[in-house]
Amino acid sequence: MSRPNPVDATALPLPIFQKLANRRIILASASPRRKDILATMGLHPEVVPSTFAEDLPHSRFAGNLADYPISTGAEKAMEVYERLVKENERDPPDLVISADTVVIFPPEKDTAEGGSAHGEVSEVLEKPINKDDQAKVLGLMAGRNCEVITGVTIVYPSIEAPGFKVHSISCSTLVQFYDNSNEVIQAYVDSGEGLDRAGGFAIQGLGGILIERIDGNYDNCVGFPSAPFWRWMAELDEDGVFDEAWQ
Amino acid sequence: MSRPNPVDATALPLPIFQKLANRRIILASASPRRKDILATMGLHPEVVPSTFAEDLPHSRFAGNLADYPISTGAEKAMEVYERLVKENERDPPDLVISADTVVIFPPEKDTAEGGSAHGEVSEVLEKPINKDDQAKVLGLMAGRNCEVITGVTIVYPSIEAPGFKVHSISCSTLVQFYDNSNEVIQAYVDSGEGLDRAGGFAIQGLGGILIERIDGNYDNCVGFPSAPFWRWMAELDEDGVFDEAWQ
Numbered sequence: 001m002s003r004p005n006p007v008d009a010t011a012l013p014l015p016i017f018q019k020l021a022n023r024r025i026i027l028a029s030a031s032p033r034r035k036d037i038l039a040t041m042g043l044h045p046e047v048v049p050s051t052f053a054e055d056l057p058h059s060r061f062a063g064n065l066a067d068y069p070i071s072t073g074a075e076k077a078m079e080v081y082e083r084l085v086k087e088n089e090r091d092p093p094d095l096v097i098s099a100d101t102v103v104i105f106p107p108e109k110d111t112a113e114g115g116s117a118h119g120e121v122s123e124v125l126e127k128p129i130n131k132d133d134q135a136k137v138l139g140l141m142a143g144r145n146c147e148v149i150t151g152v153t154i155v156y157p158s159i160e161a162p163g164f165k166v167h168s169i170s171c172s173t174l175v176q177f178y179d180n181s182n183e184v185i186q187a188y189v190d191s192g193e194g195l196d197r198a199g200g201f202a203i204q205g206l207g208g209i210l211i212e213r214i215d216g217n218y219d220n221c222v223g224f225p226s227a228p229f230w231r232w233m234a235e236l237d238e239d240g241v242f243d244e245a246w247q
Numbered sequence: 248m249s250r251p252n253p254v255d256a257t258a259l260p261l262p263i264f265q266k267l268a269n270r271r272i273i274l275a276s277a278s279p280r281r282k283d284i285l286a287t288m289g290l291h292p293e294v295v296p297s298t299f300a301e302d303l304p305h306s307r308f309a310g311n312l313a314d315y316p317i318s319t320g321a322e323k324a325m326e327v328y329e330r331l332v333k334e335n336e337r338d339p340p341d342l343v344i345s346a347d348t349v350v351i352f353p354p355e356k357d358t359a360e361g362g363s364a365h366g367e368v369s370e371v372l373e374k375p376i377n378k379d380d381q382a383k384v385l386g387l388m389a390g391r392n393c394e395v396i397t398g399v400t401i402v403y404p405s406i407e408a409p410g411f412k413v414h415s416i417s418c419s420t421l422v423q424f425y426d427n428s429n430e431v432i433q434a435y436v437d438s439g440e441g442l443d444r445a446g447g448f449a450i451q452g453l454g455g456i457l458i459e460r461i462d463g464n465y466d467n468c469v470g471f472p473s474a475p476f477w478r479w480m481a482e483l484d485e486d487g488v489f490d491e492a493w494q
Contacts, residue, residue: 010438012456040451040453178478187259188259208466212475214464227457
């Protein structure tokens with residue numbers, strides 16, 4: 001098989017990027033933002049969106065909502081890996097990367113006993129149903145924090161059953177909103193941005209004007225925790241995790 | 248005079264953007280990053296870089312280094328405003344925006360009495376002299392915080408002497424580096440990025456891989472504190488600051 005090298009010449013000459021050179025790498029997400037974030041570090045995976053329906057019941061994760069995006073992301077990555085192996089078992093992916101980003105409001109640390117929002121219930125915010133719903137959610141978050149969590153899963157081949165291995169991490173960033181007025185929120189909602197985003201805002205777009213500060217990794221808020229991901233990949237590689245798969 | 252409207256159709260329909268429509272707005276900085284950050288909010292100023300030499304003595308700001316970028320930025324904005332008025336006094340700018348970004352290491356709050364780096368001296372980091380200097384500075388910051396401060400100044404016309412008014416703000420963001428190894432730092436330095444940046448790194452580029460998290464505004468680290476700037480402009484406008492200039 002001949003395919004373009006997914007690692008371009010701008011990638012830093014570190015062992016993890018050298019090992020990924022000329023391999024078949026899949027991004028199991030249609031998000032152009034995730035593609036861009038990976039491209040910034042010189043990685044250009046094939047894009048194969050998952051068909052897994054994002055409908056795990058939130059109730060299963062009560063008290064530990066941070067596990068929700070990991071579970072969803074893992075299902076996506078495994079679905080894509082198994083589908084591609086079925087399509088052509090002589091050309092299995094060397095690595096499938098998936099990600100799922102959710103917004104939790106109020107942050108779970110605040111609703112825990114002793115937290116500033118004790119008595120409230122933390123919820124996973126989905127994409128708004130419509131503009132009224134978006135304005136309502138942005139109004140609730142005005143002057144407060146929400147937590148953006150991205151779960152990232154990798155799947156790679158193994159000789160052991162079921163034929164692949166799975167690892168996941170998650171990354172959390174607190175996002176502090178200004179005490180935005182109804183006028184500002186309505187102007188943002190009217191722009192049409194954010195309706196397709198969990199929590200109803202895009203920090204990298206016009207939505208940036210709503211946000212005072214973050215505490216954590218920025219790329220994570222956009223949809224993929226780039227630096228934490230690469231550091232984790234380098235550690236897995238140093239531990240020999242990929243030795244069998246990428247001989 | 249006919250010129251393109253600097254406020255495009257994507258700008259939020261808020262009073263401050265409506266007041267800037269069809270005015271002569273100048274960005275006194277050659278930085279493409281600052282231009283991009285303003286464009287994200289729908290503003291496209293004329294770019295007229297300042298000729299002011301950035302050589303104010305750091306010693307004048309000892310103990311309050313955060314004032315350094317404000318002073319430099321104010322000199323830039325006034326130099327450009329006065330030059331453009333001289334060039335054509337019938338078409339003075341309605342607004343000149345300047346910005347100056349510096350990196351302070353260690354952060355002044357850490358070197359103050361009781362801080363985690365008490366005994367060390369906070370310094371303003373300039374652009375590295377060469378790659379060896381860049382590697383040395385990035386090595387010193389590994390596993391630690393630096394402080395990125397951008398000073399923003401606006402200048403606009405006034406009937407009072409000297410014919411213009413000046414306002415400034417500054418914004419500070421803490422940047423936490425991973426405990427980067429010499430190998431990672433050398434790979435980054437070899438990429439050629441960051442040599443033209445204060446502190447020797449670009450958070451929005453390959454340099455992002457060196458950084459674990461930030462505490463503060465992200466755009467501020469890139470070179471212009473967008474949301475704080477627009478919120479400040481809206482407040483000045485509500486206070487009537489621009490009433491005389493933009494009748």
